[in-house]
Amino acid sequence: MGVGLSDIENAIGAVGRLGASSPVILGNLVLTGIEVPDTLQVGGRQMLVVHRLPGGGRVVDALGNDPGRLELRGRFLGPDAQMRAQAVERMRMAGAQVAFSAAGLSVQVWIAQFTYAYQAKGAVCSYKLVLERPQETASVQSLSTLSGLLGDDVGSALDSFSGTVSGISEGVFTAAGQVSSVVGQVMPLASLVGAGGFASKVTDALGTVNGVAQSGMNLATVPSALASVAGGLQNAGSGLQSIIAGAGQNVEAIQPVNSVSLNTLGQNAALLSAAADAGGLVNRSAANIAVAQGLETALPSVFA
Known part of the structure; x- marks a missing residue:
């Protein structure tokens, strides 16, 4: 997968969107944004x-x-x-x-x-x-070993999840506008996939973590970088868990009594499935990062 300018600019921004440009890490100090x-x-x-x-x-x-x-x-x-x-x-x-x-x-x-x-x-x-700088050799690694730690998991999670959300978003607001005709709906789908919703936050977190892994910066040996990636995965996992809970409630509560409710039911089911699949990949990535940090175990952040 190619590396875009936005990927590099967002690298390490997974925790609190620390900055709009690739950071400089010096000791325990992280320089981001205008400080770069x-x-x-x-x-x-x-x-x-x-x-x-x-x-x-x-x-x-x-x-x-x-x-x-x-x-x-x-x-x-x-x-x-x-x-x-x-x-x-x-x-x-x-x-x-x-x-x-x-x-x-x-x-x-x-x-x-x-x-x-x-x-x-x-x-x-x-x-x-x-x-x-200390003495160095020509074999100094120039590519991020985070790519090896994360593998294709985060990229795959981002692609599949974003694709599902994009497909749902095309008609979600029309369906949500007719929520009165959807019997027993607990949470409007628009609150999950709309701007500022859980799906948007998950996509942002996965995008910045993926940007770190693919940006070519050799950050895997820097503890603060690993902690930032772990935080981004945790944010993504938390959002995915909220989506699983909300979409799951909708799937159980919606009665397919008309075309609108049937369409909304299908959209919630698709989002639930995508969130569960992405959650498994996020859990595995978080476990790999925990090993790199020297931690014995990493509790899954997403429970399907």
Whole structure:
């Protein structure tokens, strides 16, 4: 499945929609939205010794990779701007390695330099961050191992569930508008699949989790990333459970006394089936993430 711009922009936004752009993770600090650096300079050099020979010949010895320092510039914004800048300052003062993840990188770094400017009475703090990287090899993984952990489960759940919801949405509001003719209906179908309904929240959560797995960012070794993905799966599972409960009540209560009620009954049954199928895939994905987090068990979030 191809990776769209929205997938990358929504990566890690599964918990509370943390931001509209791919985040930068530094230690226990997650930079999202406007806080994401404007620039990130990445590179390095190959250490070479050149032996020049008579007649213009040369012998070149490659001594190994020398990764350059990572340089970032951005800003903290809002009432907590200075507090967040000071949190990075404390990491620099501690002198310990911290986890860093951005732009397909996931490495342990030292904060070699950090400066920030106190602006707008502390509401804005522009910063410059310089990170020292350890020695690395050419085999550094560039693709997210979250894809392996999640497999095709989340993508399959998203595709099948979204397809069902899309099909139902075409006629749902007409049917819901005639709810008085549907005998015994407990919950209008529109409240499940409409804007802001449970189905919309499930699709958002599955979409952002799938974006993390497919975006190419190597985040699987970052605890905060795994926690964010786990939270997104939990949000999706909670929404699916609510859909199963609501659609299940409707299926039991609706009496097919006319064409409207029969159509509504079929729509609820389709949504119930899709939610149950997606729930199984979400449960399996959550279990895989729990294993990656070192947890012994992960209780299913969806019970069909």
